[in-house]
Amino acid sequence: MSGCTNCSTGTTAVGGCQNNGSCGTSDCNKMNAFDWLSHMGIPEIDKFDIAEIKFKGGRKDYFRNSGLLPLTTGDPVVVDVPNGHHIGYVSLQGELVRLQMQKRKIKNDDNILSIYRVATQKDLDKWQEAKNREIPTIYRSKQIIEELKLGMKLSDVEYQADNSKATFYYSADDRVDFRELIKILASEFKIRVEMRQISLRQEAGRLGGIGVCGRELCCSTWIHDFKSVTTSAARYQNLSLNPSKLSGQCGRLKCCLNFELDSYLSALEDIPNVEKPLLTEAGPAKLQKTDIFRRLMWFSYNDDNNWHSIDCDRVKLILEQNEKGITPFNLKQDKAFEGEFDQSKNNQDLELLDKKFAQSKRKKKRKPKSRKPNMTSGEAGTARPDQQEKRGRNQKSNRNHKRGNKNQKDNPSQIQADNGSQGPKSKNDGHPNKRRRPNRNRNPKNNPNQGKSDDN
Structure with missing residues (x-):
């Protein structure tokens, strides 16, 4: 069998692996229990005669095997209930039932x-017909509850195997007067009605989920x-009190908060209680966080972000x-080391240095921009007109300057003639770093002074 009809995962013949509960009962595995005493070799004479029977939604009850029937975990059995009979599955036997x-x-x-007997196929077929009425009954019952405006939430309906009684499971915050509801349900479905209030946790258990x-x-x-x-369980475990994270599918605090509470309480015995900031x-x-199992505590000075x-x-x-009035140097040292400086004085020095460098940057002159290399003809076409005109003048002066230097190197006598014809030297003529302006007139025919010097 791939599943059970209770959880709508499949409907086939009820079976089981006949292995005394080691792999389940071919059921939906709700509230399964492993009989770990089944292979202990307990004498058959002293076997406990009460068996645990499981019903829809994980509900369990205990019935006496008065006829000493050979039962196996997962077998469907017909049991005695008030005003009729019902069918359930064997979930546990032996000494574990006593415990x-x-x-x-x-x-x-x-x-x-x-326990009457092991259920036959006829019993199972009749029970299946009764269970087919459950879903339509739930929908119709919710409509009746809305019409009567009752403050209750119907979660599940369970029909008895003999199709003579139905149990309605509901949850409500306050007490509900459902006498009129019972009359309407009994007259419409032709059954005996039992109303059973359950908690929100039990409701989540019956519905199931992940x-x-x-x-x-x-x-x-x-x-x-x-x-x-309670919320104290979350506080002991240093969990954030966020209702959306601490609440389960039932809307109440998660049951798993109690699982590790004892371990946290035993570990907290060695953790000091810090009620005020350490001086x-x-x-x-101020205390910010505590790692209970690593026995570490995080503090921050003056509510700083550094822990x-x-x-x-x-x-x-x-x-x-x-308590004795002694104030240590910091959290990790009782006294300052030799050569250790005060942090407040260090901060003041840093502020003075910042101001000093800020003033020096203001007084500092701007560095001359480095001359950009001459642009190519393609790049010059993309420049602005004023930049092109300025660049042209600079290039022309550079060419004239190079041309004059070349004349001086080729004809040194011309330099002497020029010096003699120009008369007295200026103040800057004898200066070693002063560069003389070269003679731009390269043609000797146009320069009469140059010709005279050649004759002499």
Whole structure:
């Protein structure tokens, strides 16, 4: 069988692996239990005669095997219920049933009903017809509840195997007067009606689902008794008090908050209780975070964003010093090392240096821009007209300057003639760093002075 009709995963013949519960019961695996005492070799004479029977939605009850029927985990059996009979599946047998009854505080007396027989195919077919009425009944019942304007939420309906009774499971915040509702339901569906109020956690367990951990909900797989969960469990575990993260599918605090609470409480015994900031010369240190299992605590000076981690032993020592009126240098040192400077003075020096460099930058002259290389003909076409005109003048002066230097190198006597014909020297003529203006007139015919010098 690939599934069970309760969770609508398939409808085939009820079977089982006949392995005493090691692989399940060919059911939807809700509230399954492994009989780990089945291979212990317990004598058959002392076998416990009460079996645990599982019904729809993970509900379990205990029935006596008065006829000593050879039962196997997963077998469908017909059991005795008030005003009729019902069909369930065997989920547990033997000594584990005794332990479960002691855990749930159920007495082994005459109030425990008996198992009639192993269900036949005729019993299963009749039960299937009764279960086919459940979904239409839920839809119609919700319409009636809306018409009567009752403050209740109908979550599930379970028909008895003999099709004579139906149990309506609902949840409500306040007490609901459903007497008129029972009359309408009984007259419309021709059955006996039982209204049973359940909590939101039980409702989530009956409906089922997948939790944030990626596994099936604990309330629908193994939890049958729900304990109260408070926000103090989240505080002990240093969890953020965010209702959207701490709430389960039922809208209440997650049951898993209680799973590791004992471990956190035992670990918190060695963690010091810091109720006020620690006093140090660097400033008051406020507690920001505590890693319980690593025994580390993070503090910040004056609500700064920089956190400093120290171990719990160091925190205890600082607390003892503060009680005696002793103030340590900082969180990690009792006294300053030699040559260690004060941070406040260092900050003042840095501010003075910043001001000094800011003033020097203002007074500093701008550096002359480096001359850009001459542009090619293609690049010159893209420049602005004023830039092109200026660049042309510079290029022309450079050519004339190079031309004059060349004449001086080729004809040094011309330089002497020029010096003699020009008369007295100027003030800058004898200066070694003063460059004489070259003679731009290269043609000797146009220069009479140059010709005379040649004759002489």
